[in-house]
Amino acid sequence: MSAGKVVQAAWLGALGRNLGSMQLQSLARGNFADPAGRNELVAKIRWFLAVMIGCYGVFAAGFYAFSEYGLFLTREQVIFLLVSVGAFLGCNTLYHFHYERIRNIRYAAHLQVLIDFLLITLLIHFSGGGASWFWPVYLVATLEAAILLDRKREVWLLGGIGGLMFGAMLAGQYLGWFCEVPMPFVDPQLHHDGLFLLLIWLWVSLLNAAIAVIGSFLMSVIRNENEALRRSERRLVNFLDSANDLIFSATPEGRLLYANHSWKSALGFDPDTADNLNLLDIIHPTYKSKCQAAFGKAAAGQRVNVLEGSFIACDRRPIDVEGNITCNPEDGDATVIWGICRDVTERKKAQEQLYHLAHHDMLTGLPNRLFFIDRLKHARAMARRGEKQVAVLFLDLDRFKIINDTLGHSVGDQLLQEAASRLLECVREVDTVARLGGDEFTVALCNVNGVEDVEQVAQKILKALSRPMALGGHELFITTSIGICLYPDHGEEPVELIKNADIAMYNAKTNGRNNYQFYDQAMDQEADKRLMLETGMRKALEREEFRIYYQPKVDMVSGRVTAMEALLRWEHPELGMLPPSSFISLAEETGLIFPIGEWVLRHACLQNRAWQDQGLAPVRVAVNLSGYQLQHKGLIATVRKILEETGLDPMYLELEVTETVVMQNPDFAVAILNELRGLGIHISIDDFGTGYSSLAHLKRFSVNTLKIDKSFVREVDINSTDAAIATAIIAMGNSLNLKVIAEGVENEGQFSFLRENKCDEMQGYLFSKPVPPQEAAKLLRGEGLKIPETALAELSI
Numbered sequence: 001m002s003a004g005k006v007v008q009a010a011w012l013g014a015l016g017r018n019l020g021s022m023q024l025q026s027l028a029r030g031n032f033a034d035p036a037g038r039n040e041l042v043a044k045i046r047w048f049l050a051v052m053i054g055c056y057g058v059f060a061a062g063f064y065a066f067s068e069y070g071l072f073l074t075r076e077q078v079i080f081l082l083v084s085v086g087a088f089l090g091c092n093t094l095y096h097f098h099y100e101r102i103r104n105i106r107y108a109a110h111l112q113v114l115i116d117f118l119l120i121t122l123l124i125h126f127s128g129g130g131a132s133w134f135w136p137v138y139l140v141a142t143l144e145a146a147i148l149l150d151r152k153r154e155v156w157l158l159g160g161i162g163g164l165m166f167g168a169m170l171a172g173q174y175l176g177w178f179c180e181v182p183m184p185f186v187d188p189q190l191h192h193d194g195l196f197l198l199l200i201w202l203w204v205s206l207l208n209a210a211i212a213v214i215g216s217f218l219m220s221v222i223r224n225e226n227e228a229l230r231r232s233e234r235r236l237v238n239f240l241d242s243a244n245d246l247i248f249s250a251t252p253e254g255r256l257l258y259a260n261h262s263w264k265s266a267l268g269f270d271p272d273t274a275d276n277l278n279l280l281d282i283i284h285p286t287y288k289s290k291c292q293a294a295f296g297k298a299a300a301g302q303r304v305n306v307l308e309g310s311f312i313a314c315d316r317r318p319i320d321v322e323g324n325i326t327c328n329p330e331d332g333d334a335t336v337i338w339g340i341c342r343d344v345t346e347r348k349k350a351q352e353q354l355y356h357l358a359h360h361d362m363l364t365g366l367p368n369r370l371f372f373i374d375r376l377k378h379a380r381a382m383a384r385r386g387e388k389q390v391a392v393l394f395l396d397l398d399r400f401k402i403i404n405d406t407l408g409h410s411v412g413d414q415l416l417q418e419a420a421s422r423l424l425e426c427v428r429e430v431d432t433v434a435r436l437g438g439d440e441f442t443v444a445l446c447n448v449n450g451v452e453d454v455e456q457v458a459q460k461i462l463k464a465l466s467r468p469m470a471l472g473g474h475e476l477f478i479t480t481s482i483g484i485c486l487y488p489d490h491g492e493e494p495v496e497l498i499k500n501a502d503i504a505m506y507n508a509k510t511n512g513r514n515n516y517q518f519y520d521q522a523m524d525q526e527a528d529k530r531l532m533l534e535t536g537m538r539k540a541l542e543r544e545e546f547r548i549y550y551q552p553k554v555d556m557v558s559g560r561v562t563a564m565e566a567l568l569r570w571e572h573p574e575l576g577m578l579p580p581s582s583f584i585s586l587a588e589e590t591g592l593i594f595p596i597g598e599w600v601l602r603h604a605c606l607q608n609r610a611w612q613d614q615g616l617a618p619v620r621v622a623v624n625l626s627g628y629q630l631q632h633k634g635l636i637a638t639v640r641k642i643l644e645e646t647g648l649d650p651m652y653l654e655l656e657v658t659e660t661v662v663m664q665n666p667d668f669a670v671a672i673l674n675e676l677r678g679l680g681i682h683i684s685i686d687d688f689g690t691g692y693s694s695l696a697h698l699k700r701f702s703v704n705t706l707k708i709d710k711s712f713v714r715e716v717d718i719n720s721t722d723a724a725i726a727t728a729i730i731a732m733g734n735s736l737n738l739k740v741i742a743e744g745v746e747n748e749g750q751f752s753f754l755r756e757n758k759c760d761e762m763q764g765y766l767f768s769k770p771v772p773p774q775e776a777a778k779l780l781r782g783e784g785l786k787i788p789e790t791a792l793a794e795l796s797i
């Protein structure tokens, strides 16, 4: 048996033995060991005597006044009798009402007994006649002394004094000092018989002594017993108070009778001071009816095990408890319910915390995957009932890893928290936003009526997340890619729905990020393909499956090639020649972008050096830098190393960085681009117009060229908005002394418009598609470069 169980068994045993006598409060009141209890008893005796004597006085006076016999009392005796009765009643009343004050007087009890002796002596003597019947009252006064006084000697002494007083009265009578006192049933002759009076005195004194001895002996026995009981009670109370469990007793109606120390300190109530405290009033409403039923059950004699409940403490704190209640009524005792419970508030809190931890993401406080699946099941059940749909949105923050790696995890964490709170703003309360890990979030939209509903939310999310975030002293711009699938159209099971939304999300990523895509079964093949690409990509470098194609950039004044843009291709053994759009984002996610990017940079530099060595007119080679590469700590060192290894002059290297990547963390980009510029490298901002650059930002960037995104070039000659954007970019570039190049120029209309608007350079299929190195060399020699006829005359070729 464990120590805890031994203690529990011990105190349960003690509790059981004392259960009947455990009416602690009421017991104390009738306790002879307690002076208050004894005084109460004595007071009762004295009131009884006073009433009896008073009745006799009234009877005697009445008899004297109205009876022709006039009784056997003289007028003076009746008067004296009434005065004595009055004095006795007066003393008693005085004692009763001023008990609290009198009891503090030393020898108050002795005095009380002596006064009783004296009054009774006077009463018997001076009233004479029938009042002499009251001589046994001496004995009662001795009994009073036995009850009131703790020391036997004092009891005997007072008993002796009583006897002496009685003797003195008889002696005085014998000697004729007092008036004649006729004794009932006694020959008046004997009233003056010394021997007879001596015998009476001896008899009364003997009785008095016997009462004093027996009374004080019995009282000491009672007192000792009571003291032992009180001691045992005290021990039990101490024992109960030392228990950590909350122990209480109450009536079946809930009135609290007793509570141990732990109960009092946990709840802040004290049944001794709070009158009529009812347990049911301080039980949490959730548990009230359950506890009421349990009390009823216990009162009916059944033990209620493992009762859970919660009290409301004095300061309104909920105190969760767990325990059992029982009721052991003994014969004649009122039904008392006993409860033993444990304060499990902390344990419950810990359990709740544990549950929260198991079901929530620590960083954002959002539900985690486990909880999300649970919520999704719930949403599915609701949708089934209402014949609605559930939408699962899978979100991945674009290029989050870059921010995390470059600005540190603390900023990354803040970003995730900010993203989480913005996501919560976009959905209703019934919907669920969860974080699956990393930068992946999911949203479950309940009771969806159709695709339009979901699209609205998706657009709201894209907008909310693209708002700039000021975190850790940086202004960050982030976008997100969202994959969406619907229950029941795209799957039944939560796991399947999440998987399909994930597949759709990848599609959104490959579709240029910052957009949403609905799941389509065809995407499954895409997912398989992606898996195949991922495994293949790891070996592609070793197997030398990557190729670089080159596309010329043409100067609009001279008509010459100013640069060759290196565009990566992957010659997949099964899928054929793959464009970068089908594998670059995958390379970024897998981290393979670093070795691949380095490979492209090295080979492009080598190629350019080779062209120069072949005697071709030197041009720049433009290499695209992924956001991940730009933010990589080792970028500058890598570029330097490659330039050294290949022997290419930095002025013939151009690095293209997309505007979105630069704007994601402008402060960081400024620092890196300045350093690259410092090496003598040409810097271009790619896809310009798609990001959020402002003039203020541009002024800080140390770049050479702005490259108008091909989406604005496509309809630049027919669409007024695109035309306005393109001309604005050209004007901006001119004012900042930057070169402006347009990409994706396919026809003469675009060409003429851009030329008329003073665009410095152009690139596009109109001049040449991206071509392998050998063909690129031909272009550099001026062979095969397509310049529109209309322009040839004006160009200084």
Ligand SMILES: Nc1nc2c(ncn2[C@@H]2O[C@@H]3COP(=O)(O)O[C@H]4[C@@H](O)[C@H](n5cnc6c(=O)[nH]c(N)nc65)O[C@@H]4COP(=O)(O)O[C@H]3[C@H]2O)c(=O)[nH]1
Binding pocket: 551, 566, 567, 568, 579, 580, 581, 584, 597, 600, 624, 625, 626, 656, 686, 687, 710, 743, 744, 745, 746, 763, 764, 765, 766, 770
């Ligand atoms: N419709 C149309 N398209 C034209 C025309 N002229 C050129 N293009 C295409 O436009 C893209 C221009 O590259 P970008 O904007 O830097 O966009 C590039 C670039 O961001 C990225 N990329 C290419 N190579 C690399 C690389 O080595 N590293 C990194 N990080 N990204 C690369 O992949 C993107 C796509 O490259 P590509 O598929 O080669 O697509 C190229 C090119 O083939 C035209 O007249 N019409």
